[in-house]
Amino acid sequence: xxxxxxxxxxxxxxxxxxxxxxxxxxxxxxxxxxxxxxxxxxxxxxxxxxxxxxxxxxxxxxxxxxxxxxxxxxxxxxx
Amino acid sequence: xxxxxxxxxxxxxxxxxxxxxxxxxxxxxxxxxxxxxxxxxxxxxxxxxxxxxxxxxxxxxxxxxxxxxxxxxxxxxxxxxxxxxxxxxxxxxxxxxxxxxxxxxxxxxx
Numbered sequence: 001x002x003x004x005x006x007x008x009x010x011x012x013x014x015x016x017x018x019x020x021x022x023x024x025x026x027x028x029x030x031x032x033x034x035x036x037x038x039x040x041x042x043x044x045x046x047x048x049x050x051x052x053x054x055x056x057x058x059x060x061x062x063x064x065x066x067x068x069x070x071x072x073x074x075x076x077x078x079x
Numbered sequence: 080x081x082x083x084x085x086x087x088x089x090x091x092x093x094x095x096x097x098x099x100x101x102x103x104x105x106x107x108x109x110x111x112x113x114x115x116x117x118x119x120x121x122x123x124x125x126x127x128x129x130x131x132x133x134x135x136x137x138x139x140x141x142x143x144x145x146x147x148x149x150x151x152x153x154x155x156x157x158x159x160x161x162x163x164x165x166x167x168x169x170x171x172x173x174x175x176x177x178x179x180x181x182x183x184x185x186x187x188x189x
Contacts, residue, residue: 043168044150051151058151064113065152066167 001026002061007054014053018072027063034075043069085143093157096130097185101144101155103135110135113166117154120169124182158185 004022007029012020019034031050038046046069051058058065093099098121104110106118106129121129134141134153145151148162156163158181163169172178 043171044162044164047165047168048149066113068167068171 002029002057004029007031007062007065010054010057011050014055015049019075029062029065031065031067032070033067034070034072036072038069038071039073081143081146082139085139086147089140089143089147090160092130092132094160097128097159097188098126098182099130099132099157101132101134101140101153101157103133103153105133106131111153113152114154117156117166117169120166120173120178121156121182123173124179126182158182159188 002024003026004024007024008020008022008031011017011022011031011033015033015035016037017033017035019032021032023030033050035049037049041049047067050065050067050069054062054065100114100117100121102109102111102114102117104114109115109118132140132144134144141153144153144155148155150162150165152165154166154169156165156169163178163181164172169178172181
C-alpha cells in the first residue's frame with residue numbers, strides 16, 4: 001500500500017520543493033506542492049514536472065493524484 | 080512508444096471536434112469520480128457539442144492518450160486540438176473563468 005508519506009518523499013526526491021503536503025487513502029492522493037521550478041511554467045507543465053518526479057510509480061502504484069502546484073510567491077500570497 | 084496509427088487516430092479525434100474529453104465511462108455513466116467532475120465542469124461552462132471517448136472501451140487509446148500528451152492520467156480535455164489539462168486544471172481554470180473563455184472562443188470559431 002502506498003502511503004501519503006512515500007508519495008511526498010517521491011515528489012521531493014525528483015523536484016526541488018519548498019513545501020509539499022500529501023494526504024490520501026492509499027489509492028487517491030491530494031497534494032499541495034510549492035516549488036520555484038514552477039515559475040514561468042503553465043499548469044500543464046507544472047503537473048508534468050510532478051508526474052516526471054514520480055516516474056513509473058505514477059503508472060503502477062498511484063491511481064490518482066490531485067494536485068495544486070504553486071510557486072513560493074503564489075503560495076505566500078495565499079495561492 | 081506510441082504506435083503511429085494510434086497517434087493518428089487521436090489526432091483526428093481531437094481536431095475533428097472543438098471540445099473532446101477522454102474519460103472513463105460515458106457521460107451517462109462515468110466510471111470514475113474525476114471523469115464525472117470533468118463532465119460537471121464542462122456542463123457548467125455551457126459545452127453543448129462535447130465529444131467524449133471512453134478509454135475503458137479501447138485499450139490502445141487508453142495507453143496511447145497518456146503518451147500523446149505526456150500525461151499519465153484520465154480524464155484529459157482537448158480544445159481545438161490542444162491539450163488543456165486533467166480534472167484539477169479544468170477545475171482551477173473554471174474557477175478563474177479561463178475555461179469558460181476558452182470554450183467560448185472555440186464555439187465562435189467552430
